[in-house]
Amino acid sequence: LRLRDLGLLLLLAALAGCDGQQSALNPAGAEAQRIATLFWWMTGGALAIWMAVMGIALYVTQAHPEAHGIRSARWLILGGGIVFPVVVLTGLLIYGLMLMSQLRPSEDVALRIEVSGEQWWWRVRYRGEAGEAIELANEIRLPVGERVAFSLTSPDVIHSFWVPSLGGKVDMIPGRTNELVLEPTRTGTFGGVCAEYCGTSHALMKLVVVVMPRDEFDQWLAAQAEPARVPASELQQAGQRAFLANGCGACHQVRGTEADGTLGPDLTHVGSRLSLAAGTLPADVDAFQRWIGHTGAIKPDVRMPAFGMLPEVQLSAMAHYLSGLK
Numbered sequence: 001l002r003l004r005d006l007g008l009l010l011l012l013a014a015l016a017g018c019d020g021q022q023s024a025l026n027p028a029g030a031e032a033q034r035i036a037t038l039f040w041w042m043t044g045g046a047l048a049i050w051m052a053v054m055g056i057a058l059y060v061t062q063a064h065p066e067a068h069g070i071r072s073a074r075w076l077i078l079g080g081g082i083v084f085p086v087v088v089l090t091g092l093l094i095y096g097l098m099l100m101s102q103l104r105p106s107e108d109v110a111l112r113i114e115v116s117g118e119q120w121w122w123r124v125r126y127r128g129e130a131g132e133a134i135e136l137a138n139e140i141r142l143p144v145g146e147r148v149a150f151s152l153t154s155p156d157v158i159h160s161f162w163v164p165s166l167g168g169k170v171d172m173i174p175g176r177t178n179e180l181v182l183e184p185t186r187t188g189t190f191g192g193v194c195a196e197y198c199g200t201s202h203a204l205m206k207l208v209v210v211v212m213p214r215d216e217f218d219q220w221l222a223a224q225a226e227p228a229r230v231p232a233s234e235l236q237q238a239g240q241r242a243f244l245a246n247g248c249g250a251c252h253q254v255r256g257t258e259a260d261g262t263l264g265p266d267l268t269h270v271g272s273r274l275s276l277a278a279g280t281l282p283a284d285v286d287a288f289q290r291w292i293g294h295t296g297a298i299k300p301d302v303r304m305p306a307f308g309m310l311p312e313v314q315l316s317a318m319a320h321y322l323s324g325l326k
């Protein structure tokens, strides 16, 4: 492997990070666009400083090989080391301050969403028309082209909310509420992560953000506000009985049933979600069964105990019940 090929490989690897659904360099929101623009200006500034310093160094050593000692050092220190970087960095500072002044307050937002980072999942709360909480987990849906304010907090340790395609990251700190305003500019599905180390399964704390047209969003939110659907099949009914008999309702809520726990994720419409266990698994029947039976093997140190000691038929019935909660 020659050096040139290695350089090409590294460049390709770096460019791969610019694409996809979770990239700050492929912005899908007004805030992310500002961050990407600033990034490219800073990269350009850094490149300009590097080229100037290298240029001066080459000039001094090549054009004046006889000049050495203090005279050539003066060139380097004054030109490349002080004057040029100060000019470029001052320009970038002014540009950055101008961008900061464009950050708008969160008063005129279309929607407010409360998000709580918990070890290792995201509690997401919308408010219905009467102010009642519509709670879900690990999935956020947004109407395109509207400003949304997020209230971010945590009940346990510090987490950090980051959806790179939509905007910057903000820490979620126990005992206080931070605010973040985002304005998605195109529809699509985007990935979010926890960006602050928060314990064993920090890397398994992912989030799905779906940006959709306003009317689809309204329909989705109205469906989420409904109580859970009554299990249709015999298998799903058996699953619900097993769910309640094994005490799952002590931690999980399924609105419209006697399961009213608040410690873990609300499961009222868990079957409608795009992922399971905070972006760790797909949301299909098999994944539900694997998750219930082997939580700790899939997400180390997770609070939810594994129920692998239950008979296979019960696990399967519960998986059918939960994945049927659309």
Ligand code: CUA
Binding pocket: 117, 118, 120, 158, 159, 160, 194, 195, 196, 197, 198, 199, 202, 203, 205
């Ligand atoms: Cu939550 Cu890292």
